[in-house]
Amino acid sequence: MLEIKNLTHFIGQKKILENVNLSLGEGSVMGLVGINGAGKTTLLRLISGVYTATAGDISCDGERLSEEKAREKIFFLPDDPYYTIHTTGRSLYQMYKVFYPKIDYRVFDLYMSEFGLDEKKPIRNFSKGMRRQLYVALALAVRPKYLLLDEAFDGLDPLARLAFKKAINKAVEEDGTGVIISSHSLRELEDFCDCYALIDKMTVASSGDIAERVDRFCKFQLAFVNEISDATFASLPVVSLERNGRFVRIVLEGQQAQMKSMLEALNPAVIEQMPMDFEEMFIHEVEGRGYLK
Numbered sequence: 001m002l003e004i005k006n007l008t009h010f011i012g013q014k015k016i017l018e019n020v021n022l023s024l025g026e027g028s029v030m031g032l033v034g035i036n037g038a039g040k041t042t043l044l045r046l047i048s049g050v051y052t053a054t055a056g057d058i059s060c061d062g063e064r065l066s067e068e069k070a071r072e073k074i075f076f077l078p079d080d081p082y083y084t085i086h087t088t089g090r091s092l093y094q095m096y097k098v099f100y101p102k103i104d105y106r107v108f109d110l111y112m113s114e115f116g117l118d119e120k121k122p123i124r125n126f127s128k129g130m131r132r133q134l135y136v137a138l139a140l141a142v143r144p145k146y147l148l149l150d151e152a153f154d155g156l157d158p159l160a161r162l163a164f165k166k167a168i169n170k171a172v173e174e175d176g177t178g179v180i181i182s183s184h185s186l187r188e189l190e191d192f193c194d195c196y197a198l199i200d201k202m203t204v205a206s207s208g209d210i211a212e213r214v215d216r217f218c219k220f221q222l223a224f225v226n227e228i229s230d231a232t233f234a235s236l237p238v239v240s241l242e243r244n245g246r247f248v249r250i251v252l253e254g255q256q257a258q259m260k261s262m263l264e265a266l267n268p269a270v271i272e273q274m275p276m277d278f279e280e281m282f283i284h285e286v287e288g289r290g291y292l293k
Helices: 040-048 089-099 105-114 128-142 158-175 186-192 210-214 256-264 278-287
Strands: 002-011 014-024 029-033 055-060 074-077 146-150 178-182 195-200 203-209 217-223 238-244 247-253 270-274
Touching (some): 014 203, 029 040, 029 186, 040 074, 074 128, 089 105, 105 128, 105 158, 158 178, 186 278, 203 210, 210 278, 217 256, 217 278, 247 256, 256 270
Antiparallel strands (some): 002 055, 195 203, 217 247, 217 270, 238 247
């Protein structure tokens, strides 16, 4: 279990995170979401040991992150990893071997071949997507217990994304790897992750099972014979309301059957339930906290 307890962090005099509590079990894939500047990347750097928290504790299977054994269980892939003009895939592998002595070259070579990458070529000649695949090959060769990915899908074409997901899924299924993925591609996170954590106002504002959270919202499209006002829906748990004359699109928080029954009581001429997804849920979450208005 990867556990974060009462974590607070400052960069200089600026507070970035406050009282963060979060946990990730083996074989679980968590989507880390939040608006730009919310602190997602800072949190990943803290978990990986790049930063030392100002206050609070981070532990891996009961061992504090300050212990070398705990750090060896974690692999962090930042958005744009550092490399020199002379770095090759092979030299990068040798460097990571210093920090991860159990790294498996056979696994690294397998994924380099699968991704169509030449370990002898300088990384500077790789596209961002190719560099991403190279580091994924390294991560899978390390076989970390917990894998941290910042903007995981950035720079990957559709085929590369598919290969990336298959490789990560294999690590989750075969090795029980726990994964935290920070990404703005929320629709991909919904397909790929089983849980989420929303970073907002310096802390974890909400977290849990993605499917269960999305199911808490329901969206309907309505049409009325006569023009209506917003007051018509005042007694309902409205999350979002768009009205254009006699036509309404509404998002409610509650059980679908109950919400539909309450809307039918308003005698619409037409009522149609529409699908909700994780991206819409995220937008409504942050709108409810004072953003995007």
